[in-house]
Amino acid sequence: MDAYTADFSAFLQASPSSYHAAAEVARRLDVAGFTRLEESASWTTDEVTGHYVVRDGAVIAWSQPAAAGPITPFRILGAHTDSPGFKLKPKPTIGAFGWLQAGVEVYGGPLLNSWLDRELELAGRLVTRDGTEHLVRTGPFLRIPQLAVHLDREVNNALTLDRQRHLTPVFGVGDASEADLVAHLADLAGLQAADVAGYDVLTADTQPPATFGLGNALFAAGRLDNLSSVYAGLQALIQASEQTGGPISVLAGFDHEELGSQSRSGASGPLLDDILTRIGHGLGATGSEHLQAYAESWCLSADAGHAVHPNYPERHDPTNRPILGGGPLLKINANQRYATDAHGAALWARSCAQANVDYQEFVSNNTVPCGSTIGPLTATRLGIRVVDVGVPLLSMHSARELCHVNDPRALSAAARAFFAPEA
Secondary structure (H helix, E strand, O other), rough: HHHHHHHHHHHHHHOOHHHHHHHHHHHHHHHHHOEEEOOOOOOOOOOEEEEEEEEOOOOEEEEEOOOOOOOOOEEEEEEEEEOEEEEEEEEEOOOOOOEEEEEEEEEEOOEEEEHHHOOOEEEEEEEEOOOOOEEOOOOOOOEEEOOOOHHHOOOOOOOOOOOOOOOEEEEOOOOOOHHHHHHHHHHOOOOOOHHEEEEEEEEOOOOOEEEHHHHHHHEOOHHHHHHHHHHHHHHHHHHOOOOOOOEEEEEEEEEEEEOOOOOOOOOOOHHHHHHHHHHHHOOOOOOOOOOOOOOOOOOEOOOOOOOOOOOOOOHHHHOOOOOOOOEEEOOOOOOOOOOOOHHHHHHHHHHHHHOOOEEEEEOOOOOOOOOOHHHHHHEEEEEEEEEEOOEEEEEOOOOOEEEEHHHHHHHHHHHHHHHHHOO
């Protein structure tokens, strides 16, 4: 692996849940000299140029140039830290016929069959009765076993998975009344089960990221949607912290995008507006000066997109067919499911030219409904101009997604140019 891909792989392996991803971003920001701020405290933001805030599974970080003032515009890279999968239910220790199983609920829109017959882990946070949060992960622990072909001769013609009956993972054998999954998680976190008052724990695939194929050009891993954007933005932000002028660079890693973003740590919530307002106040903004800053600001909504699938070309637009290795995507939709407009397209073209990277345009086939991103949500909430971009993938929402090794690195280079535009 090249250095970018190797470190990106390490980032992925450290981030099996949105809570772990936010913690890993925070750890790397600490190493880079950024200062963590608590939302409940008064802020003084003039000692150093880099700061960040963590709210649950979300993280907002920014680099404030020395010359910044109350109407200095923002350059924001927005992404999300969560990925589809399964979330642990209350009373999760269940089982039958000698099997120990975990009660889980589908989280977001995973490609269900891709999660079968994989060694999964549980990862997330435990909260004790005093409100203290503890991160936990099990390593390989669960598996959703598929029914053998001998017992379902039609499985290769049509696989139908009932979300309640067929997607309950096994984690051992024995009597469920004598096992306690929460106690196991508590023990891993150095806690007593009786102290755990709540938890947000999800599944993640444990197979390490890998490069493969001709020239090792292909890269497979879980959670490329959308940790590819979080990592690209993080690298670009750390580099931008060295600049003394220009806009205020912001990385906004939201949680719960896969659920629609409607939470206190999601893009539909107040998090980004809260932080930008407090940054402006710290720079002396009064009255409507923060709106002046917003008027000249931009958000790069960075989320993974679709490359053309060679086995299903009819599902793609017949003219715009992005490929792996062709560069990051400019995502366009006439119905504003993506927020890109002509000005956004021009901005992205300038950023990619400055970074010396190619980009590709993505638009959906008219017969295939288009997904959406945090882009339209951010534009609606703040009135900031937004352009939607991202790394092209195959197998989006699979337990293990696929991209080209060059595209994440190219996205990061373009994000760096976006943060520090040439005059």
